[in-house]
Amino acid sequence: MNEIKLTIEIPGLLEAINNMTAAIVGAPTLAPNPPPEMAALAQAIAEPANIPAPINPIVSGANVATAPAAPSTPPQIPAAPPAPVTPPTNPAMTIPTAAPKEYTIEDFQLACAPLMDAGKRQDIVNLIASLGASSLMDLPKERYNDFAAGLRALGGKL
Numbered sequence: 001m002n003e004i005k006l007t008i009e010i011p012g013l014l015e016a017i018n019n020m021t022a023a024i025v026g027a028p029t030l031a032p033n034p035p036p037e038m039a040a041l042a043q044a045i046a047e048p049a050n051i052p053a054p055i056n057p058i059v060s061g062a063n064v065a066t067a068p069a070a071p072s073t074p075p076q077i078p079a080a081p082p083a084p085v086t087p088p089t090n091p092a093m094t095i096p097t098a099a100p101k102e103y104t105i106e107d108f109q110l111a112c113a114p115l116m117d118a119g120k121r122q123d124i125v126n127l128i129a130s131l132g133a134s135s136l137m138d139l140p141k142e143r144y145n146d147f148a149a150g151l152r153a154l155g156g157k158l
Contacts, residue, residue: 105137107148108148111158112151115154115156123154124154127150127151128147130150
């Protein structure tokens with residue numbers, strides 16, 4: 001298994017995270033001179049929004065319906081604990097898997113050749129014998145996957 005390391009560098013990210021953390025906690029910022037965009041954003045967040053009060057329209061006429069006044073206290077709703085969310089289960093759902101590869105004697109011969117060149121002939125003979133055969137040709141087809149796994153353990157490529 002190969003290990004891959006990836007490094008991503010983003011200029012100013014550390015200072016932005018430090019400033020955001022300080023703003024949340026209420027501590028002073030850690031960067032001495034924040035970028036202008038960050039300073040404007042921090043100021044916009046710190047100052048309350050200047051939103052004008054709603055304007056009541058002037059309506060003429062005798063039949064003008066007005067909205068009832070909102071109650072001064074919100075109605076009390078009993079707090080119920082949230083029901084646990086359980087994912088739906090479907091016993092018929094199965095995860096698709098690939099069918100095992102159908103190996104041939106030729107596949108095994110090609111995989112054994114480099115191992116034999118590497119001096120692992122006796123290991124291959126012992127593997128064949130452990131699977132109940134006296135030679136590769138006598139190996140039962142139902143043991144092919146076991147033989148392939150044994151070859152991989154010896155360093156064979158299938």
